[in-house]
Amino acid sequence: MDISFRLVTPADKPRILEIAAQVWEGEDYVPDVIDDWLAPTSAVLIAACVGDTPVAFGRYDQLLPDYVWLEGLRTDPAWQGRGIAKALTAHMLARARADGAQRVGLSTYLDNLASQRTVEAHGFHRAAGFVYLEARADAPARGQAQLSARVAEVSPGEAAAFIAGSAALALGRGFLPQGWRFHPFARSPAQALAAIAHLLGVRRAGQLAALLCLARPVHGPHVASISFLEGEPAAMAELARHALHLAAAARYVEAMIPRQGEIAAPALAVLQALGFAVWNDGREDVFVYERVLPQVSEHA
Numbered sequence: 001m002d003i004s005f006r007l008v009t010p011a012d013k014p015r016i017l018e019i020a021a022q023v024w025e026g027e028d029y030v031p032d033v034i035d036d037w038l039a040p041t042s043a044v045l046i047a048a049c050v051g052d053t054p055v056a057f058g059r060y061d062q063l064l065p066d067y068v069w070l071e072g073l074r075t076d077p078a079w080q081g082r083g084i085a086k087a088l089t090a091h092m093l094a095r096a097r098a099d100g101a102q103r104v105g106l107s108t109y110l111d112n113l114a115s116q117r118t119v120e121a122h123g124f125h126r127a128a129g130f131v132y133l134e135a136r137a138d139a140p141a142r143g144q145a146q147l148s149a150r151v152a153e154v155s156p157g158e159a160a161a162f163i164a165g166s167a168a169l170a171l172g173r174g175f176l177p178q179g180w181r182f183h184p185f186a187r188s189p190a191q192a193l194a195a196i197a198h199l200l201g202v203r204r205a206g207q208l209a210a211l212l213c214l215a216r217p218v219h220g221p222h223v224a225s226i227s228f229l230e231g232e233p234a235a236m237a238e239l240a241r242h243a244l245h246l247a248a249a250a251r252y253v254e255a256m257i258p259r260q261g262e263i264a265a266p267a268l269a270v271l272q273a274l275g276f277a278v279w280n281d282g283r284e285d286v287f288v289y290e291r292v293l294p295q296v297s298e299h300a
Contacts (some may be wrong), residue, residue: 001050001082002050003048003049003050003087004048004049004052004201005046005047005048005049005062005088005091006045006046006047006056007044007045007046007047008037008038008044008047008054009038009121010038011049012054013034013038015053015054016030016034016045016047016054016057016131017030017031017034018076019054019055019056019057019074019075019076020034020078020152022076023074023077023097024221024265028074029219029220029223029249030072030074030222031243032189032219032222032223033072033218033219033220034246035204037059037072039097040098042048042061042062043059043060043061043062044059044060045057045058045059045060045072046058046059046088046091046092046095048084048087048088048091050079054130055075055076055078055079055084055118056073056074056075056076056079056084056085056088057073057074057088058070058071058072058073058074058088058089058092059071059072060092060095060096062096062099062101063183063184063191064101064184064187064188065100066100066101066103066187066260067102067103067104067105067184067187068092068096068099068103068104068105069104069105069106069181069182070089070092070104070105070106071106071107071180071181072292073085073088073089073106073115075088075189078182080114080250084120085114085115085118086118086121089118089119089122090122090127092104093122093127093291096143096292097293097295098295101293102293102295103184103290103291103292103293104290104291104293105127105182105184105288105289105290105291106119106124106125106289107180107181107182107286107287107288107289108286108287108289109132109285109286109287110260110280110284110285110286110287113258115290116287119289119291120289122291123291123292124289124290125289125290125291126287126288126289127173127175127288127289127290128172128173128174128175128182128188128258128287128288129259129260129284129285129286129287129288130172130256130258130259130284130285130286130287130288131256131257131259131264131268131278131280131282131283131284131285131286132254132255132256132278132279132285132286133254133255133256133257133268133272133276133277133278134252134253134255134276134277135244135253135254135274135275135276135277136251136252136255136277137251137252137266139252139275139276139277140274140275141244141252141253141271141274141275141276142248142275143243143275144240144241144244144274144275145241145244145245145248146241146242146244147242147245148238148239148241148242150200150202150203150238150253151200151201151238151239151242152200152202152203153198153200153201154199154200154201154208154211155199156190156193156199158191158201158208159196159199159201159211159213160189160190160193162201162208162211162230163176163185163189163211163228163230164185164186164189166228166230167230167234167265168228168230168257168265168267169185169228169258169259170266171258171259171260171263171264172265173258173288174186174230175258175288176192176213176227177215177225177227177256178192178195178196178215178216178218178225178227179215179217179218179219179223179225179230179254179256180218180219180256180286181195181218182256182288183195193213195215195216195218195227196213196214196215196216197214197215197216198212198214198243198246199211199213200212200213200214200242200243201220201239202231202232202235202238202239204232204235208231209231209235209241210230210231210232210233210235210236210238211228211229211230211231211239212228212229212231212236212239212240212241212242212243213226213228214226214227214246214247215227215230216283221250221253222250222251222252223250223252224243224246224247224250224253224254225252225253225254225255225256226240226243226250226253226254226255226256226271227256229255229257229265229267229270229271230265230266230267232295233266233269233270233294236266236267236270237270237273237274240270240271240274242275244274253276254275255267255271256286257271259282259283259284260284264282268282
């Protein structure tokens with residue numbers, strides 16, 4: 001079987017939506033973002049094709065000159081088990097190396113064993129673990145939404161310093177979530193914070209007592225994502241209620257909280273107490289994978 005690779009074009013949209021409708025029990029986020037993904041940007045959507053028909057696809061985003069992020073890898077169920085996902089992953093790794101990237105990252109969920117086997121077979125290692133929480137429109141947490149006069153926007157510089165010294169960033173192995181995308185914060189704090197819509201803080205005696213980052217939507221306008229939350233427990237709860245009010249129009253508000261084994265960031269308990277639901281009893285269920293790329297020799 002010959003597999004070719006090419007960029008997805010607007011003419012492929014019906015086929016991409018056909019594939020997406022068959023994964024995640026019809027609740028895939030790809031239909032919500034496909035128009036953005038097909039718009040001209042530095043990121044591209046790559047298809048694996050049999051003939052000229054896409055049978056798998058994935059998004060390739062060079063977040064930084066030396067860092068590529070892969071997301072949205074999907075294979076038509078009718079074509080699974082034929083090595084197509086592995087071939088597409090290998091193709092994107094080759095492209096990343098040619099583009100000068102030093103590392104490639106992606107994320108996957110606990111029960112997506114096929115994805116984990118594919119990326120591990122290509123030399124990816126599990127770099128960090130997070131707990132996924134969400135508050136849908138009818139969740140108890142949404143009734144906790146409340147603006148606070150004590151909450152104020154924080155400057156990017158102050159926010160970056162707070163995040164850099166936080167236990168949450170250390171637990172997350174240096175990754176700052178933006179939904180299911182994870183920025184390698186230390187490599188470029190400014191780039192990571194560019195994905196944040198609101199940097200919100202509560203102060204005590206003039207000092208920043210807690211910080212919450214509310215990310216810009218990446219999986220459709222109906223999703224709001226809490227990317228970071230750390231500080232005094234009462235201040236964290238106050239920030240979370242404020243963020244829930246800001247996200248009142250969202251169908252659901254999600255959060256990724258770092259965890260390593262038995263140790264979780266304190267924000268996990270705060271959000272659960274407010275009524276956020278977890279999918280895996282508060283254990284790690286979202287995994288960040290990374291692959292270090294061999295560098296192309298100047299004399300090759």
